[in-house]
Amino acid sequence: MMDELLLKNDNKVIFLILDGLGDIPNPPFDLKTPLEAAKKPNMDGLAVQRGVLGRIIPVDVGITPGSGPGHLSLFGYDPQVHEIGRGVLEVLGLNMKLKDGDLAARANFCTIKEGLVTDRRAGRIPTSETERLCGLISSEIKEVEGCEVIVKPGKSHRFAVIFRGKDLTDRLTDADPHKDNKPLTYTSAKAPEAGFSARVVNSFMERVMVLLKAEPVANGALLRGFSLKPDITPFTEKFAMKALAIATYPMYRGIAKVLGMDVRDEPANYDEAVSILKKNYNDYQFFFFHVKETDLAGEDGNFEEKVQAIENVDRFLPEIAGLDPHTLVITGDHSTPCPLKGHSWHPVPALIVTKTGETDGRAFHEKNCLAGSVGTIYSKDLMSLALAHGGRLDKYGA
């Protein structure tokens, strides 16, 4: 329905996404949430003067989302229909360029003795070792079975692989025994058409073993999370807005690219990020501005650090709000409550700064959002609201 209602104009929509923003009452801090405890005069000023509040459910009631489903839903894609696979996310996190048809995988160096994987992590070799070994693979194994091979080192024993060629599919089992002291496992095809892809992956693994046979520890590789760049309607087409993604972390620039958003620069910090936003403001209608530190603090269970991350956003918020977009949305892709030290299923607080004159008249935090006029909606429906407030949706029906 929505595509028929889209209006074309230059009204701006900004999504300021604080990763893992949502939290729960923290017992050691008077049952406050970090968003509630943070001193954020700018954010709360906007909320009180022209903010409507609500909560968004990323996937479904009780379901804890990963970063892929969390962002897909924010951008109006049903996360139960579309998927960004683990291999693709890994590759994006390492800032690798992914093309249509590319097959991506997460990989580990491992130790193999007489056909047994004795250590899936090759003694957690240092990153420098992984860099050396990936260099070796890059220079010696440029292609297998007619497919280009691209590897990039990650941290410790981890690296990522892209296979680039025709007719590749991700209908493959993990080439990983998932436990130590099990026989080396190759990938196998989950569907008849995956036979060629399985041969590509398994040939690669054999070539790596031959290449590394003299290595004392890391003499093999395991691959898993095979996934293709998802076949998805580009954001610009879906919502009739040119979109720019601004993120300090590569994975989020990568997710944006997969959705067809532009990425012009790689900001080292939020001052640079804000500059990128300002510099490109006239050329786009939609802006995805990603902040990672809220999630990192939540994962660490560090309440004060999460508060600080929010207060830091509040510091540069006036520069964003000062651009006076039609709609400014401040929310998260999921909750990462400090007491749980990880992603959770809890609905995420959302603030929509409007130009309609309306306001809920309240500061922005979980408890006020529970009573906010937006109500509790699915994240995938947030985009409709943002478009509506942005004057970008026509009336439905006469």
Place this chain on the structure above:
Amino acid sequence: MMDELLLKNDNKVIFLILDGLGDIPNPPFDLKTPLEAAKKPNMDGLAVQRGVLGRIIPVDVGITPGSGPGHLSLFGYDPQVHEIGRGVLEVLGLNMKLKDGDLAARANFCTIKEGLVTDRRAGRIPTSETERLCGLISSEIKEVEGCEVIVKPGKSHRFAVIFRGKDLTDRLTDADPHKDNKPLTYTSAKAPEAGFSARVVNSFMERVMVLLKAEPVANGALLRGFSLKPDITPFTEKFAMKALAIATYPMYRGIAKVLGMDVRDEPANYDEAVSILKKNYNDYQFFFFHVKETDLAGEDGNFEEKVQAIENVDRFLPEIAGLDPHTLVITGDHSTPCPLKGHSWHPVPALIVTKTGETDGRAFHEKNCLAGSVGTIYSKDLMSLALAHGGRLDKYGA
């Protein structure tokens, strides 16, 4: 989706179900609800310290559920997809054992004169008469058309029938004119494959009339609500938890059995019920603990009795909460508001006692639940939340 996310562990989940718990503001009692008026220091203590509140909609907005849909949805089954038929519920309520393929029906004794059903309820003959007549049928009509026949008397003129044999289906119309002074109605097949089942039922009705032809009042039987034991994924398989049902009323033990839950004992009172829970606590992960009296009081329109029923639960609640399950849910299968003297469509208040540290900090009743952090969800989604709080659901997507 959910089946892929299930984690296997021994974390316990207890559903304490107060049948018909939900109510509405009662004008004669200062517009309080029974749950609001009840003195329940234990329940409110749990709610204030570590409870999140919300409301659950059993079937859909405005829809009043029976016991079947009410419980199906609590246990995570979509009540608009799955059904427990009336015949099956009747049979379960009489504590009859139901096997796969059994065809169940509700039955009445009636008065037939010259082909007309002159009294569908046979003058509401006393239960003792129905017991005598069912005894007669049991000894004289052991089988029809090769199908075993099992009857059991209910209250007044009511009884229940199970037909046990091969190829039985419930695609049958009621063998009941539904009004007095109409011609005797036989069942007819709603689908081609139901011809045999119709013949079984109609032969049974004819045999009953021959057997009872000398009876002055109850000289025939009407059958309705034909239903098979539902073909449904067992709870244990669906949620990767061994489940035990503890209920003082047979119908609820029966519903649980239909869903593949275990029933080990038939408690005569709640002290026995609590003992059963404690005794079996190590052998199961999920516990369905059913309390009937709240519904009975609601059906009677008796506010004080409903208050008492809740206060009685509060008396034994510490013994349940003392087991320290990962998740304790206190809610109902539907609302039975005293002013309405029957089931209703009103959302049902729900309390989840959590281990995350979070709390809404409020006593448990309808008005606080309306503002609770769980929000208003469908009953069928409550199980996801219970599993999430129970540490039994993995993250969705990377």
